[in-house]
Every structure is written in C-alpha cells, then in structure tokens.
Amino acid sequence: MQEVKxxxxxYDKFIRKxxxxxxxxxxxxxSExxxxxxxxxxxxxxxLIKLIPNELKDNII
Known part of the structure; x- marks a missing residue:
C-alpha cells in the first residue's frame, strides 16, 4: 500500500466490503x-493481515 491513487x-475495492x-x-x-x-x-x-490464513503466515516468517 505505497500510495492511494x-x-x-x-472505497470500491476494499472499504465497502x-x-x-x-x-x-x-x-x-x-474530512475530520x-x-x-x-x-x-x-x-x-x-x-489485511487478519485475512491471511494462518498456514500462510507461518510460512512467511
């Protein structure tokens, strides 16, 4: 997530879901x-991290 274009x-791709x-x-x-x-x-x-299955998290580290 380097930049938000x-x-x-x-909103469309992530937040509203x-x-x-x-x-x-x-x-x-x-605007606050x-x-x-x-x-x-x-x-x-x-x-996003919570959406990664635990099996994959174990392989990352």
Missing part, C-alpha cells in the same frame, strides 16, 4: 481535521 478506488458505510460518509470521515492517514493505513494493513 483515489479514495473512491480504495468490510465497513458498512456509503462513500459520502467515508469522505466525511476523511484530526484525521491521520497513517492511522488508516495501519488499520487497513491490520485487517
């Missing part, structure tokens, strides 16, 4: 002045 792309909110609400979430994109990236990576 489009918030809509991120795992978070039951509409795109406008997601834009509102991102205390929002930190790093925290979103870390949360997204943590979700």
């Amino acid at each position: 489009s918030i809509k792309l991120l 795992y978070w039951n909110v509409c795109l406008n609400r997601f834009y509102y979430f991102l 002045k205390n929002f930190n994109i790093t925290e979103l990236a870390i949360a997204t990576i943590n979700i």
Whole structure:
C-alpha cells in the first residue's frame, strides 16, 4: 500500500466490503481535521493481515 491513487478506488475495492458505510460518509470521515492517514493505513494493513490464513503466515516468517 505505497500510495492511494483515489479514495473512491480504495472505497470500491476494499472499504465497502468490510465497513458498512456509503462513500459520502467515508469522505466525511476523511474530512475530520484530526484525521491521520497513517492511522488508516495501519488499520487497513491490520485487517489485511487478519485475512491471511494462518498456514500462510507461518510460512512467511
């Protein structure tokens, strides 16, 4: 996840599958002045890691 080319792309490909909110609400979430994109990236990576089967995780390390 080196760069986000489009918030809509991120929403369409990932967020709406795992978070039951509409795109406008997601834009509102991102517009909060205390929002930190790093925290979103870390949360997204943590979700992705949880989706990896344990058998594969054991082979990675």
